[in-house]
Amino acid sequence: MIDALYFLGDNDYMMFSENDANVEANIDAEGYAFSEVDLNGQMALLAQKKGKSTVVWRQENKLMMLTITEDANTAMNIARSVTRIK
DSSP states (O other): EEEEEETTTEEEOOOEEEETTOOOOOOOOOOOOEEEEEEEEEEEEEEEEEEEEEEEEEETEEEEEESSSSSSSHHHHHHTTTTOOO
16 A cells, blocks of 8 residues: 655645555545546546545556545546556
8 A cells, every 4th residue: 555645734635545456445434425437437436525525446456545625626637647657
């Protein structure tokens, strides 16, 4: 598992995780609205609640997860831009 956590001030952050595709991941679901979205031609899970968004998707043989204290559009734009470097 690879995690990166970035802070901006006291309350804003972005957390990115890269895991093996067969790993189990838990997502904070309390108060979130969930939807399936297209991310670069593949299905992704988008979880949203006021001021916070999480995107979970597979990329090659990895499970990616992005959580950010921003709206869904910002989260999706960041997720679309993720490129694996081999």
